[in-house]
Amino acid sequence: MIQAPRGTFDILPESAAQRRLVEDSADRILGAAGYRRIETPTFEATTLFARGVGEATDIVQKEMYTFDDGGGRSLTLRPEGTAPVCRAYLEHGMRKLAQPVKLWYLGAFFRAEAPQRGRYRQFWQVGAEAIGTDTPETDAELIVLLAELLDAVGVKADRLRLSSLGTPATRAEYREELQAYLHAHEDQLADEVRSRIDLNPFRAFDSGDRGTQAVMRDAPKLLDSLDPADAAHFAQVRALLDDAGLPYELDPMLVRGMDYYTRTVFEFTSSELGAQSGVGGGGRYDGLIELLDGPPTPACGWAAGVERMLLAAGELPHPSELVDLFVALARTGTGEEQRGFELTRQARRAGLQAQLELTGRSLKGQLKHADRLGARFVAIVGDNGVATLKDMESGEQRDTEVENVIPSILRAERLP
Numbered sequence: 162m163i164q165a166p167r168g169t170f171d172i173l174p175e176s177a178a179q180r181r182l183v184e185d186s187a188d189r190i191l192g193a194a195g196y197r198r199i200e201t202p203t204f205e206a207t208t209l210f211a212r213g214v215g216e217a218t219d220i221v222q223k224e225m226y227t228f229d230d231g232g233g234r235s236l237t238l239r240p241e242g243t244a245p246v247c248r249a250y251l252e253h254g255m256r257k258l259a260q261p262v263k264l265w266y267l268g269a270f271f272r273a274e275a276p277q278r279g280r281y282r283q284f285w286q287v288g289a290e291a292i293g294t295d296t297p298e299t300d301a302e303l304i305v306l307l308a309e310l311l312d313a314v315g316v317k318a319d320r321l322r323l324s325s326l327g328t329p330a331t332r333a334e335y336r337e338e339l340q341a342y343l344h345a346h347e348d349q350l351a352d353e354v355r356s357r358i359d360l361n362p363f364r365a366f367d368s369g370d371r372g373t374q375a376v377m378r379d380a381p382k383l384l385d386s387l388d389p390a391d392a393a394h395f396a397q398v399r400a401l402l403d404d405a406g407l408p409y410e411l412d413p414m415l416v417r418g419m420d421y422y423t424r425t426v427f428e429f430t431s432s433e434l435g436a437q438s439g440v441g442g443g444g445r446y447d448g449l450i451e452l453l454d455g456p457p458t459p460a461c462g463w464a465a466g467v468e469r470m471l472l473a474a475g476e477l478p479h480p481s482e483l484v485d486l487f488v489a490l491a492r493t494g495t496g497e498e499q500r501g502f503e504l505t506r507q508a509r510r511a512g513l514q515a516q517l518e519l520t521g522r523s524l525k526g527q528l529k530h531a532d533r534l535g536a537r538f539v540a541i542v543g544d545n546g547v548a549t550l551k552d553m554e555s556g557e558q559r560d561t562e563v564e565n566v567i568p569s570i571l572r573a574e575r576l577p
């Protein structure tokens with residue numbers, strides 16, 4: 162039997178209502194803040210991610226689904242949404258619009274990671290980006306909006322971790338300082354960390370290795386090396402979150418998987434999730450648009466995983482799908498089938514959820530099936546345009562003209 166590829170999953174009808182809750186909540190909460198929906202292609206030129214996300218990142222080094230399109234062009238299934246949105250911003254001249262340009266998206270993303278609970282090779286993210294402003298209000302607004310979305314979906318996000326990475330210049334200086342520190346403690350580091358001191362020393366903070374973690378506790382922290390403008394920006398972000406009553410923890414060890422971040426970075430985590438505890442996160446990426454050959458354009462954004470949100474939300478109430486009307490046929494005969502077909506169509510046009518018997522069951526079988534579906538009413542279409550309308554709640558039934566079926570149901574459903 163052919164199965165779905167490893168790390169992927171089918172979204173079955175049972176989970177549609179929960180996923181719709183995420184989408185509707187995002188639409189409402191982000192829409193109310195002036196964010197407008199954008200969708201970009203599922204694949205992009207590989208260079209967009211190599212340049213945008215960063216050559217040295219795990220995403221680019223190990224996790225991209227990259228292929229040749231047959232015409233010698235290298236394409237990649239998108240592993241993240243920020244670089245594509247920035248590409249679209251430039252491609253459509255959005256810098257000529259009033260800034261900031263506020264956008265949100267919801268779609269599938271792809272990373273060749275080792276699958277486990279909450280970590281898939283195809284997953285969905287909802288994301289928001291505010292492009293063309295560097296004010297701390299923007300960062301705080303985005304963080305508050307993500308908190309509201311998580312709340313609306315019922316996510317128990319226990320922690321908001323917050324940090325600032327400063328500017329690339331500060332980071333470059335700090336990087337050297339950190340590299341010197343790591344070299345001085347090489348013998349206590351995990352092999353993987355030691356081999357990447359020169360390529361990406363920041364990832365040492367991310368290591369699961371005990372020895373490395375012990376070394377990193379005393380490592381120099383970027384937060385202590387911020388220049389005055391970055392420190393003031395970060396202080397203002399924090400003040401705004403304090404005013405908004407949103408608790409956070411300063412976490413100087415917070416590292417994110419993309420190179421494009423500058424200044425503010427943040428992540429919401431939930432203990433409901435186990436090892437893959439990140440529900441959503443993001444930060445400021447003031448240099449990304451320039452990396453993509455655009456003009457200097459400060460921006461900030463986040464992405465949250467739909468599956469992780471739903472895992473962290475636990476059991477959401479299942480809104481039952483009500484069937485208002487099941488159209489049964491007294492006998493099979495051309496006239497009845499046509500009348501039943503037409504009645505079902507009209508019922509749907511009148512706004513009812515209506516289903517027609519489609520498998521040729523006996524009348525008894527049809528009534529049993531209607532009961533299983535939870536149908537509120539059954540209309541048994543018989544000879545000569547007469548139907549028996551049965552109220553499945555009270556068990557009452559009466560004969561009526563087929564034309565009266567829909568009005569009767571609409572009247573009945575308006576009653577308390």
Ligand code: AMP
Pocket residue numbers: 241272274279280281282283284285286417418439440441442443464465466467468469470
């Ligand atoms: P990132 O784009 O890495 O900042 O991730 C943002 C969010 O997307 C994370 O907090 C997760 O909720 C979700 N996410 C990232 N990678 C995966 C994955 N492989 N499977 C499921 N969700 C993911």
